[in-house]
Amino acid sequence: MKIGFFGAGKVGFTLGKYFRMHGVEVIGYYSHSIQSANEAARFTQSQAFNSAEDLLAASDVLFFTLPDGAIRDFYEKLPSEQIQNKIFCHCSGALTAEDAFPGIEQYGAVGFSVHPLFAVSDKYHAYEELTDVFFALEGSKEKIVLMEAWLKALGLKVKVIEPGVKVKYHCAAALASNYVIALLALSQRLLAECGFSPAEAEEALTPLFAGNAQHIAADGMVQALTGPVERGDLGTIQKHLDCLPPDRAQLYGLLAQELLMTAQAKNPTRDYSSIKTFLQSFDRKGRFK
Numbered sequence: 001m002k003i004g005f006f007g008a009g010k011v012g013f014t015l016g017k018y019f020r021m022h023g024v025e026v027i028g029y030y031s032h033s034i035q036s037a038n039e040a041a042r043f044t045q046s047q048a049f050n051s052a053e054d055l056l057a058a059s060d061v062l063f064f065t066l067p068d069g070a071i072r073d074f075y076e077k078l079p080s081e082q083i084q085n086k087i088f089c090h091c092s093g094a095l096t097a098e099d100a101f102p103g104i105e106q107y108g109a110v111g112f113s114v115h116p117l118f119a120v121s122d123k124y125h126a127y128e129e130l131t132d133v134f135f136a137l138e139g140s141k142e143k144i145v146l147m148e149a150w151l152k153a154l155g156l157k158v159k160v161i162e163p164g165v166k167v168k169y170h171c172a173a174a175l176a177s178n179y180v181i182a183l184l185a186l187s188q189r190l191l192a193e194c195g196f197s198p199a200e201a202e203e204a205l206t207p208l209f210a211g212n213a214q215h216i217a218a219d220g221m222v223q224a225l226t227g228p229v230e231r232g233d234l235g236t237i238q239k240h241l242d243c244l245p246p247d248r249a250q251l252y253g254l255l256a257q258e259l260l261m262t263a264q265a266k267n268p269t270r271d272y273s274s275i276k277t278f279l280q281s282f283d284r285k286g287r288f289k
């Protein structure tokens, strides 16, 4: 199968290189700027195209590695008579295949969303890390089994999901990545109130965060859990809540309820009932009933 890329950015570079390294024929790139297309073509020993139509004609599978907001518009501008028998894929976590390629099957083609559950920030090196990454696959029923088999044959881990859960799937991904940064930023601000400069706070938090992440990766979330909720230390939880403004106390309380479920899985015989009752007495404004 011949693969082409619309959009020569981080994900286009990364998938193109990965496919090339695994024996797939990468035809080339069309992008907003010819410089990006040239750079990606050099990186993947393929070609830069001046015309999207020429790349479409030369490829069997087209990856739309464009910003989310540009994918549908780009698809709708392609000449429909050239679409027959093509496989279109996009990599957005938020859009379904139907959102991006509405009505594609009426042109005799199929569409998929193929989302890497991974933050691609370095376009020259991320391909080296793809073997451990999960790809969520969703789209045209007719060929999804073949698509899954093809991606797996390239050494990728693939999970097929239904279109109706795509947004929830993306929300889960955001919580495990971007939202961790929100918690670290809040932690950094609290340390600033304790006299830390922003740089000192970041330096102090990094080993704490990195050590925790390594334990989670090595031993799993349940085994890695420590802290006042896991210990059943209600007095410390109450003091933490008292030192926070009401809205952040509400956040802490809701997260503590999530932690409690993991704590119970780790210590099934421990009695967490007093913490549970206390946390459930939190109302929506972060006050106790």
Ligand SMILES: NC(=O)c1ccc[n+]([C@@H]2O[C@H](COP(=O)([O-])OP(=O)(O)OC[C@H]3O[C@@H](n4cnc5c(N)ncnc54)[C@H](OP(=O)(O)O)[C@@H]3O)[C@@H](O)[C@H]2O)c1
Pocket (backbone or CB within 6 Å): 006, 007, 008, 009, 010, 011, 012, 030, 031, 032, 033, 034, 036, 037, 064, 065, 066, 067, 068, 070, 074, 090, 091, 092, 093, 115, 116, 117, 118, 119, 120, 121
């Ligand atoms: N980066 C991640 O961590 C990540 C992870 C999972 C999924 N994704 C998804 O992957 C897709 C691509 O993201 P990315 O991070 O690779 O984005 P990116 O680095 O910004 O690359 C997007 C590329 O598309 C090109 N482009 C923009 N508008 C265009 C248009 N109208 N026509 C032709 N080319 C256009 C840009 O052009 P020029 O360079 O030519 O100006 C750029 O090279 C998105 O759907 C994103 O949600 C990203």
